[in-house]
Amino acid sequence: MRETETITLEINGRRREIAAPPNQTLLETLREHGYFEVKSGCEKGDCGACAVLVDGEAVDSCLTLTGTLEGRAITTVAGLKRGEELHPLQAAFVKLGSIQCGYCTPGLIMAAQSLLNETPDPGEEDIRLALSGNLCRCTGYTKVFDAVQEAAQVLREEESGL
Amino acid sequence: MTETESWANVNLRQVGRPLARTDAPGKAAGKTRYAGDYTMPNMLHAKVLRSPEASALLRRIDVSKARALPGVACVLTAADLPDRKASTDIPGQTGKKKLATDQQVLVKERVRYHGEPLALVAAETQAIAEQAAELIDFELEPLPGVYDPFKAMRPGAPVVTAPDNVVGEHKVRKGDIEKGFAEADEIIENTFRTQFIEHAFLEPEVGLAWIDENDVINIRVATQVIEHFRPIAEAVGVPHNKVRILGALVGGGFGGKEDVTVEIYLALLAQATGRPVRLAYTREDSMFGHGKRHPFVITHRTGFTKDGRITAVKVTITADSGAYVFLSPYVLLYATVAAPGPYRVDNVHVDAVAAATNNMFTSAFRGFGAAQACVAHEAQMDEAAKALGIDRMELRRRNFIRTGDKLVTGHPIESAVWADECMTKAWEALGERTPDAGPVKTGRGVATYQQSYGRITWLHDTSEAWVGVEVDGSVVVRSGVTDIGAGQVSALGQIAAELLGVGLDDVTIYNSDSAVTPLAGTTTATRGLYMTGNAVRLAAEAIRGRFLARAAREFGVEPGEVDLAESKAFVTDRPDKSMAFKALVALCASEGVHRSELVMFRAPFTGQIDPETGQGRVHPDYAYGAQAVEVAVDTETGEVTVLKSVGAHDVGQAINPDAVAGQIEGGAAMGQGYALSEELCYEEGRLTTPSFSEYLIPTAMDVPRYQSIILESRSGLGPFGAKGIGEPALTPVAPAIANAVADAIGVRVFDLPITPEKIVMALRRAEAAE
């Protein structure tokens, strides 16, 4: 066994010291520590089910070595929740029937959040581009596009204090 | 965009509304635990070692180094297993005699397909399990294999399944085929080829097994079928009541989690070690770990009169069943029944055969043979329309089967046939035609279908459900049904809420546990809602009846005058006479009125069809609908863009229209992949496309905005007249796209998938022919 290093990560707003061997991916680390909402679909960066935010930007956690992330902030889909309330993206996915089997949903929501962090008012082409690394086999994506657009509007209204 | 149209006037309050599904919030918040998200103390991690060869003899397998590796708890090979085999037959509920279709659990001598399991490892960590698998030393002697079903049926071909590789055969002999063709003014004959495809559910197969204090092997697993506890028990040599299958919400199935996947391996390892064992397939394991969609070669010969009436249909189907039988005979039967399409044809001749090869085994996949059949019959209709000079939709209209007409099996169709209504609406929804742009040509296509819902009637399908009302008025539903993502569970909640007059939030549903939820049957064959929905309906109706009677007594009226809604019991035309549902339940409880009900719903039971003529009843009923699409084809590069895609289906009654639309849209995407980009490639049986970078399902950049149109004839056998939508949503999509591409470029590609390359080559051939 190679030397396991202790990495400090902020996960869903909580600072955590995590021991990770150098060859461990963020996907493995997160699931090992109980963040089961991060899904494994291919472990090759082909499907996006494992997407999480690193400092607000979506990455495939299966392609990210935990040891490269010292001091970074990680957000999973569970970390988006606002106390008992669903985050507007989560709420829109529920409301608009954008979830079927749900296995790709955490990754889709994180990819969408990453888009909205930079582009608060995305057009459908922006959304397609932002979600093209997230495979979904159930929904056909149409209702997902609608949910992202609806959530974007809610978030813009929140931002402008409406 | 979803549009719903209803014809009947039924006063439904919960059913038919696009309620947020009960499973959605947990999934959105990341709270839902899938089968792979469970762990146990002292748990081992498993790995399957697979054959790198497709056809070989296992000369030697030495696991001593693997067993010696620190942290390895157990390594199993065929030598360690008793001579038990795993049944691959359709999971039945009646204990009827099974097909002799057993599969070796681990390779004993003969490797029959690339990826066939050679050994199982369980170790303290995943890394050790994988390392141990690599330390297993084995020697395979390649054997001549057979990789084509036609070659497999030739004399002298290597035998994969004794005696002659033929694993399924079906025939239809209806009317007088010679006379039918003699009456034809135009005969259209073409041969179509479909490919191996992968379900590509996002959740790879996974499970966790442990043995409890009663010696019950518990397996929590991602499956469509908890009734597999029976074949699993038989495979590992324990009574049926010593295996318990617990499901979880499943991350997609589509038929790929219909057969047993990891369960037997887990049970064997748990038995061998006495410890909990987890086995999670990688994506590559998953590509090797479950049966694929059958490639078909279909030759379709159709006779038409000048005015477009079909006089005869003769179809030959050859399916590649791969290395083991699994559900091939049934898939082939569905294709046989669906072969002529949703058309009235008096003279039909079908010969269908499935042959074993050393390719990956093939089994259930959404559409189950009918999808392949649709590829052929819908292309035939377009080719005939062209030859006859009749509009494509008009030609279909002249031939659609009508209620009361006899199907190809001689059995009359009893429910509504709204194929025309669906086709017309789907086509209209395409709107303005997108103009051509230089070398980019626009084309449109439509396809209709006939897809069964409910299982084959001689399987004697049943579904049990339990509904109960707690003393505080909250409702519990127990049904063994597995929820594979289509909202199976939530729909049951909506039905119970409807009949008991409460909100969906007031209902808690327990599902998918073979020990504690009544066995509901499989989530396959578009039977979930039809069967389990009816079972829940019957159970809820029984309780409702008792509650209405008690309330009527309280109100001094007849039970027929009382209704339940909005958590109240009330006299229908006397709103002042009402009481809270909760109060009524408390009253019933205090008087010992039975507040729960366990029921069994039975589908129609029949014997088998006549094997020589294919005449008899095969399915309870059929669904009809259509897909219309518009594509743009770049005639220089062959690239296809799907611009518009509309599915219109008569679902009988939508329980939740958002969930139905989700099925239609998801089916449209899956069918698009089937038509254009998806293909598992096997070279001499070796899979060359084992990842999502080679096996290409549509992404967010590949899809149009899908449209769904829901029609409700309320004529189905399901609850409130529902039919089904799971499989129908997929079936017409690929042929509609194929027809649109042919419309755009003037030539047809007969082999799926219609890749850019095939389009370029077809155009080149057409140019050379001119």
Add this chain to the structure above:
Amino acid sequence: MFAEFDLVMPGDLDEALDILAEAGGDGDAGILPLAGGTNLVVDLRARRIRADKLVGLGRIAALRGIERSNGRVTIGAGTTLSDILRDPGMVEAAPSLVDSARVFAGQMVRNTATVAGNVCCGSPAADTVPPLLSLDAEVTLAGKGGTRNVPLADFFLGYQEDERRPAELVTKIAWDAPKPKSANLFYKLARRKGDAITVVGVAVTVAVEAGKCTTARIALGAVAPVVKRAREAEALLEGEALTPELIEAAARQAAEDSSPIDDVRASADYRRHSVHALTRRLLSQAWAQVTEGG
């Protein structure tokens, strides 16, 4: 699951180069630089590549940033595909590179993968390479002994072989921003539109003066062991007004300049056909752009 390796995260370039130079830096020590990791991590997991130690480049500030001065565009080796899309100036500074970044994998990979990593991964299907070749980009390599600049056109030596020595790092990629009267285009042909491996990628640059083509660049991806320029086709165009006939001839020549193979994605025949079709289309569009603009 991976074979085991060590991971170090140096804070500056010198430290990184020191580590890479350990054991003589002859490559046998299995010390590999780790940029975005979107290829390397997959290859390590599949055991196609073995490493004893990875040198993560994520903390080296000197590798970051995009600069534009005097018409020269320089991107640090840490520049991700998303950085390219995010920079509003890139649409003018490297239109074809922006086009390729849009169709590069999916968002998560674009957020992580670097342009330099894509260049160094050695794949003939690397999407950023045809655009960079069409822009006459130059690669800066740094080692313990100093830095050197290599034209990208000379960087690739053969399949999975390039100019970078094991102890060197690519630190920068630079090119001259396209001239005002020029067009620079890229098209990726793949089996699907989102997140797919390229079947054929073509980038072209056409610059015009006084009605004649002064510079022509045609770069072809996924049709040879390395991404390459179709120099003979380019030569047909320079100094000429691009008539449809000339464009057709150049496109034909480009197809001849390619040496594709059959694989699971497409046949060699179709790839050659597509080089022809796409080169003709992009040259026609480019010529229309530069001539209409004037």
